[in-house]
Amino acid sequence: QGMEQWLPLFYESLDSLFDYLPDQAQIFLDNQAESARAERWDLIADAYDGRVEAAKTKGAASSNRALAPRSLYLDAGDWNQALAGRAVRRFTPFSSGGEDAGGRLGRTFAAERAQDSVNLFEAVAAYAQALKTEGKRVLFASWTEGSSERLATMLADHGLDHIVAARDWADVQAAPKDIYLRGVLPVEHGFATDEVAVISETDILGDRLARPRKKRRASNFLAEASALTTGDLVVHLDHGIGRYEGLKTLDIQQAPHDCLELLYAGESKLYLPVENIDLLTRYGSDSEGAQLDRLGGAGWQARKSKAKERLRAMAEGLIALAAKRALRETEAVVPPSGLFAEFCARFPYEETDDQLNAIGDVLED
Structure with a gap:
């Protein structure tokens, strides 16, 4: 609700990230990080100055x-x-005469991924074995602990038996060179130094093409008032069908407040604060012939009750169907663990919640 902007009024001082770091912690700044910080500061300052000037123009400085x-x-x-x-330490993509840590970009396996005749994980295992022969410690970096474990299982099927989990970089540096390491290290691409070679999950499997995650709400959920145009029919959760008449600013407790003006039957109006817009959904694509509900009337509540009864009947039918499925038995099919894991790993997208649920249901069925 915006209360975080008033934190300094509740606390004598605010802590920053630096207050949580030990004194000996090293700070690494990415290229142009300080320029980005300065630009963000200018943006914040401009927004604040704009609010101050707007309050002066309206002659009500107390509203700011x-x-x-x-x-x-x-x-x-x-x-x-x-x-x-x-x-x-400040990173730079240019050779500026600064300190060179000796890291070089590692190899990717894009060519192997593109060839169906080549086993991707055999190629990765062979490359890791060659790196260990050169006397380097080999670390497989993954985005999550679960993906790290799966990668280790697949590589073990192709000859890399001793893959040990590393908790931090100190574990990597202290590890003997006759074992392979794995860990959670969110890097886009691997790299190699004279002592260590990092092979990232992205190097092996490629970029995960993340689909935009939709919130589990109705497709006609209204995210913001700008999604509406004057005259649109909307459905209020408690009051039913109304017509959107536009935004209107009301003075509430001596402060301006933006509200959505909704027209109902009998020329009744409801002013809905914009922060409660989640109570509205669009009426639908075919609004011709739709009748506005009456504020406080029983018609909308009666239709909601009938809809709930129909949904309850549908739910009972689905429960009965699920019970029949649960009582049926058949011979279980167990896929080969190694081949199935490789098949799953090469899926180039990030699974949606619905896909993960469906996959889980199939495997447990």
């Missing part, structure tokens, strides 16, 4: 309740002071 940016964020001086006295 935003706090100054410096009370909420680290300005340039605070930022430099937080970095002072710490070991700071």
Whole structure:
């Protein structure tokens, strides 16, 4: 509800990330990180100045309740002071005469992924064995612990038997060179130094093409008032079908408040605060002949009750069908673990929640 912008009013001071870091922690800044910080600060400052000027123009300075940016964020001086006295390393893609840590971009297996005749994991295992022959520690980096375990299982099927989990970089540095390592290290691409070679999950399996995750809501859920146009029919969860008449600003407790103006039967109007827009859904594509509900009337509640009864009957039918399926038995089919794991790993998309549920249901059925 926006209360976080008033945190300085409730606490004497606000902690930043630097307050949680030990004194000996090294700070690594990505290329252009400080430029991005400065641009974000300018954006915040401009937004604050705009609110101040708008309040002055309306002649009601008290309506601007935003706090100054410096009370909420680290300005340039605070930022430099937080970095002072710490070991700071700044990454750059250019050869600028700075310190070279010796890391070089590792190889990918895009060519092997594109050839059905080549076993991807055999190629990865052969490459890892060659790296170990060169005297390097080999670390397989994955995005999650689960994917790390699955990758180790698949590689074990192709000759890499001793793959040990590493908790942190200190474990990697202290590990003997006759074993392989795995761990959770969210890097896009692997790299190699004189001592260590990192092979990332993305190097092996390629980019996971993440589908946009939809929130589990109705497709006609209204995310914001801008999705509506004047005259659209909407359905209020408690009051039924109404017509959207536009946005209207009301003075509530001496403060302006944006509300959606909804027209109902009998010229009745309902003003819905914009933060409660989740109570609305679109009426549907075919609105011709639709009748507006009456505020406080029993018609909408009666239709909701009938719909609930129909849904309850449908649910009972589905439960009965599920019970019949649960009572039937057949011979279980167990896929070969290694081949099935490889098949799953080469799926180039991030599974949706519905897909994961369906996969789980099939495997458990």
